[in-house]
Amino acid sequence: MSKLVSLNEAISRHVRDGDCLYCAGFTHLIPFAAGHEIIRQRRRDLTLARATPDLLYDQMVAAGCARKLIFSYMGNPGVGSLRIVRSEIESGRLEWEEYSHFSMISRLQAGAAGLPFIPMNQTGATDLERANPNFRRVVDPYSGCEVIVVPPLKPDVGIIHVQRADASGNAQIWGIIGEQKEVAFASERVIITAEEIVDEEVIRSDPNRTLIPGFIVDAVVHVPYCAHPSYTQGYYDRDNAFYMEWDKISAAGPEAVKAYLDEWVYGVKDREEYRQKLGPQVLSRLQVKPRLAAPVNYGEY
Amino acid sequence: MTTYTSSELMIINSARLLRDGDSVFVGVGLPNLACNLARRTHAPNLLMIYEAGVIGARPARLPLSIGDPTLVTGAASVCSMYDIFTLYLQRGNVDVGFLGGAQIDRYGNINATAIGSYDHPKVRLPGSGGSQEIAAWANRCYIMTPHQKRRFPEKVDFVTSAGFLDGKGRRSGPQAVVTDLGILSPDETGELVLTALHPGATVEQARANTGWQLKIAEHLDFTEPPSAEELRILRTELDPTGIYLHR
Numbered sequence: 001m002s003k004l005v006s007l008n009e010a011i012s013r014h015v016r017d018g019d020c021l022y023c024a025g026f027t028h029l030i031p032f033a034a035g036h037e038i039i040r041q042r043r044r045d046l047t048l049a050r051a052t053p054d055l056l057y058d059q060m061v062a063a064g065c066a067r068k069l070i071f072s073y074m075g076n077p078g079v080g081s082l083r084i085v086r087s088e089i090e091s092g093r094l095e096w097e098e099y100s101h102f103s104m105i106s107r108l109q110a111g112a113a114g115l116p117f118i119p120m121n122q123t124g125a126t127d128l129e130r131a132n133p134n135f136r137r138v139v140d141p142y143s144g145c146e147v148i149v150v151p152p153l154k155p156d157v158g159i160i161h162v163q164r165a166d167a168s169g170n171a172q173i174w175g176i177i178g179e180q181k182e183v184a185f186a187s188e189r190v191i192i193t194a195e196e197i198v199d200e201e202v203i204r205s206d207p208n209r210t211l212i213p214g215f216i217v218d219a220v221v222h223v224p225y226c227a228h229p230s231y232t233q234g235y236y237d238r239d240n241a242f243y244m245e246w247d248k249i250s251a252a253g254p255e256a257v258k259a260y261l262d263e264w265v266y267g268v269k270d271r272e273e274y275r276q277k278l279g280p281q282v283l284s285r286l287q288v289k290p291r292l293a294a295p296v297n298y299g300e301y
Numbered sequence: 302m303t304t305y306t307s308s309e310l311m312i313i314n315s316a317r318l319l320r321d322g323d324s325v326f327v328g329v330g331l332p333n334l335a336c337n338l339a340r341r342t343h344a345p346n347l348l349m350i351y352e353a354g355v356i357g358a359r360p361a362r363l364p365l366s367i368g369d370p371t372l373v374t375g376a377a378s379v380c381s382m383y384d385i386f387t388l389y390l391q392r393g394n395v396d397v398g399f400l401g402g403a404q405i406d407r408y409g410n411i412n413a414t415a416i417g418s419y420d421h422p423k424v425r426l427p428g429s430g431g432s433q434e435i436a437a438w439a440n441r442c443y444i445m446t447p448h449q450k451r452r453f454p455e456k457v458d459f460v461t462s463a464g465f466l467d468g469k470g471r472r473s474g475p476q477a478v479v480t481d482l483g484i485l486s487p488d489e490t491g492e493l494v495l496t497a498l499h500p501g502a503t504v505e506q507a508r509a510n511t512g513w514q515l516k517i518a519e520h521l522d523f524t525e526p527p528s529a530e531e532l533r534i535l536r537t538e539l540d541p542t543g544i545y546l547h548r
Contacts, residue, residue: 026353026382027368051382052430073430078329078366086425098414100429101352102386109383121391123437124463124473125410128429131419175373176353179382233370240365291374 002167003220010219011037014189020047022155026178030230031161033271039063051104058084062257068095072104083250107153111186119147158187165194169217172209175233184212193223225275236286307481313527315479324348325397332399352431354385390438398439404457407513409464409474412457436462441476448480454512465491482507497522
């Protein structure tokens, strides 16, 4: 059954005001195009969950989409501070709930696995545990020692960008696979954006690479260049220059940020228009030379 | 006489702490340079593991983010974040972790979360990321940081990653803090004391730039100056455009 829709339709149908949203991807495959569409559709009061909020959530917070942030590392990776989120937190305008990477990802794992909570070994650092009441301790019934537990995270909507998917949502990812699978299984509704929509036979030729099965997916959207300025392994490089540029834009104040959003988010109809607007110079700078894996033999049975 | 920057000094001295065959949890920036330098000199069998879920990375270019695609191409294995924190880190399969932080205190506790109060921070920092668990579960932990008084308070405002806590009984913490003046290591109570000085640095400088009464080890070592070969690899192979070396 085809679940192919436009990005506009996927967002308007599945993302509602007040939702808890998880845009997946650890540095890799961050679905910027979907976040921009959410900004254009002016969603409000969202709880934005991501281990690393990255520029995408900085932009969504700047655009007024967010009520609360759930995170474990709030920086501009490789550059420095995530200025908008940081100043909203420092001024008390944005609610936040904080974890370490491991406890954040453990929450997703619990959500994905249908567990009531999930244990972790103690680390000796207890300040975060005191700051966030979601951290609890229980006694391990086998050893009698205390372990740290966190509850499941079950986002209303998970958005996952992938290299390729078929029309029914069977999705294949290679490169850094961060928390994509866990987000897909933990979320109530799942939107897949893909660089390429391929025939089901392509997916079935390499089933081990399918991270997310189509039957848990609600919408599939064909969005080439969805991840820019993040990247898609084998398709285009990370735009590190833009990550540095955002540091300047966000340091320059609300007007510079508004000008950016007006030009690059509100000012374009969709990702295709955004891609064209980037222009041939940027696109060729981010091009990558192919390096193919050796084929594997699944055998005829 | 060869000159070098304080970043180069910290990278080279950190690289020397790695042993051939170590599995090391690598962060971007200076730790990445230290690990790649060690792999190209005395530790060719160093297994580099990146938090993003990459095992046995052999980056062909300088990674500019913790999830740079160059880490994946040619790596031995890629796994999910849940796997990297459980199968590798929590299970005890990581020998060495590198950490940084805005503040490091007398007992090697690290603050990467907030300056001032947590609820109303004066300065909000990025937070733990992976460092809470790296500090706890890597078998040896090293910290790299410039030696400045504001970075070395008597007590951190927030314990993001545990060192020896208050020094009373906790058994694990960082093995060494490599600064641009020398190396601090824990004594038997877990208190960081000055155990080595870099060429040209003095005890007085180290004391003046530390926020507690810094003790000096009975046998104070002096580190070897960076060699021409170490500097050449760093400058011409690893960071030719000076992104992290700031040359």
